[in-house]
Amino acid sequence: MEKRVDDARGRLTKDGIRIYDSADFAGMHAAGRVAADILDKMAAHVFPGQTTGEIDRIITDLVNEAGVISATIGYKGYQHASCISVNHVVCHGIPGPKQLKDGDILNIDVTVIVDGWFGDSSRMYVAGKLGRKAERLIQVTHDALMKGIEVVRPGKTFGDIGHAIQAYVEAHRMSVVRDFCGHGLGRVFHAAPNVLHYGRPGTGAVLEEGMFFTIEPMVNLGRPETKTLADDWTAVTRDKSLSAQFEHSIGVTKDGCEIFTLSPAGRFHPTYDAD
Numbered sequence: 001m002e003k004r005v006d007d008a009r010g011r012l013t014k015d016g017i018r019i020y021d022s023a024d025f026a027g028m029h030a031a032g033r034v035a036a037d038i039l040d041k042m043a044a045h046v047f048p049g050q051t052t053g054e055i056d057r058i059i060t061d062l063v064n065e066a067g068v069i070s071a072t073i074g075y076k077g078y079q080h081a082s083c084i085s086v087n088h089v090v091c092h093g094i095p096g097p098k099q100l101k102d103g104d105i106l107n108i109d110v111t112v113i114v115d116g117w118f119g120d121s122s123r124m125y126v127a128g129k130l131g132r133k134a135e136r137l138i139q140v141t142h143d144a145l146m147k148g149i150e151v152v153r154p155g156k157t158f159g160d161i162g163h164a165i166q167a168y169v170e171a172h173r174m175s176v177v178r179d180f181c182g183h184g185l186g187r188v189f190h191a192a193p194n195v196l197h198y199g200r201p202g203t204g205a206v207l208e209e210g211m212f213f214t215i216e217p218m219v220n221l222g223r224p225e226t227k228t229l230a231d232d233w234t235a236v237t238r239d240k241s242l243s244a245q246f247e248h249s250i251g252v253t254k255d256g257c258e259i260f261t262l263s264p265a266g267r268f269h270p271t272y273d274a275d
């Protein structure tokens with residue numbers, strides 16, 4: 001008997017990128033909404049004195065209450081329902097007992113699996129009062145993600161997306177991290193292509209309707225280089241400069257794209273502007 005592999009739906013392009021059906025968009029919207037809902041709820045739990053471990057515990061509870069699965073617990077040995085990256089941590093910060101201080105900025109990244117579909121999103125938060133430089137960094141990073149998303153439509157290339165992000169960030173005298181990228185997703189967490197947040201127009205694979213992927217630029221106030229700490233996860237800026245990141249999961253449509261991880265409460269935009 002032939003066993004149907006769970007992610008073997010649609011077809012693959014010559015670049016190995018899976019093309020999903022129009023019916024699959026509903027599954028991604030459901031998964032993206034759960035991730036976005038959890039991120040919406042976290043704004044109230046970020047304050048000076050709070051620990052990142054406690055934030056992750058709350059996220060774990062919300063994942064369980066929603067009756068869905070955390071994609072990160074058990075992923076390559078990772079043991080938490082979120083990555084929480086504070087100040088000069090670029091990504092993959094491990095939640096722990098360290099208390100947030102007034103003015104700390106942090107990215108919370110949550111990925112859930114809902115009926116087999118992956119929803120992956122991250123946003124920035126601030127503990128207490130936001131400093132001027134951090135505010136600028138967060139705004140530019142958010143807007144860079146949106147510049148990348150604006151490019152997305154069939155016929156454009158992944159290089160077009162990367163170029164739009166890089167040009168915007170560098171025009172603001174900040175730098176794009178090269179060591180990490182976005183990724184295809186759908187019935188799997190990380191699939192082709194690598195979605196680079198820098199690049200040249202017209203290069204890379206051509207976008208087609210039915211592609212699902214993340215865009216998740218990491219932007220540094222200083223230089224782009226990173227290093228990974230001895231825990232094998234935590235990536236930090238080499239020059240200790242502040243870093244920010246925003247991530248959406250999206251799907252390419254006939255004439256643009258749909259964002260799966262939009263904030264139901266309108267809080268995706270930097271939280272200091274939300275309420």
Ligand code: MF3
Binds near residue numbers: 109
């Ligand atoms: N959510 C991250 C991403 O955007 C991946 C986290 S993997 C983990 O791709 F194991 F560190 F959680």
Ligand code: CO
Binds near residue numbers: 214216247
């Ligand atoms: Co991702």
Ligand code: CO
Binds near residue numbers: 111120121122
């Ligand atoms: Co993520």
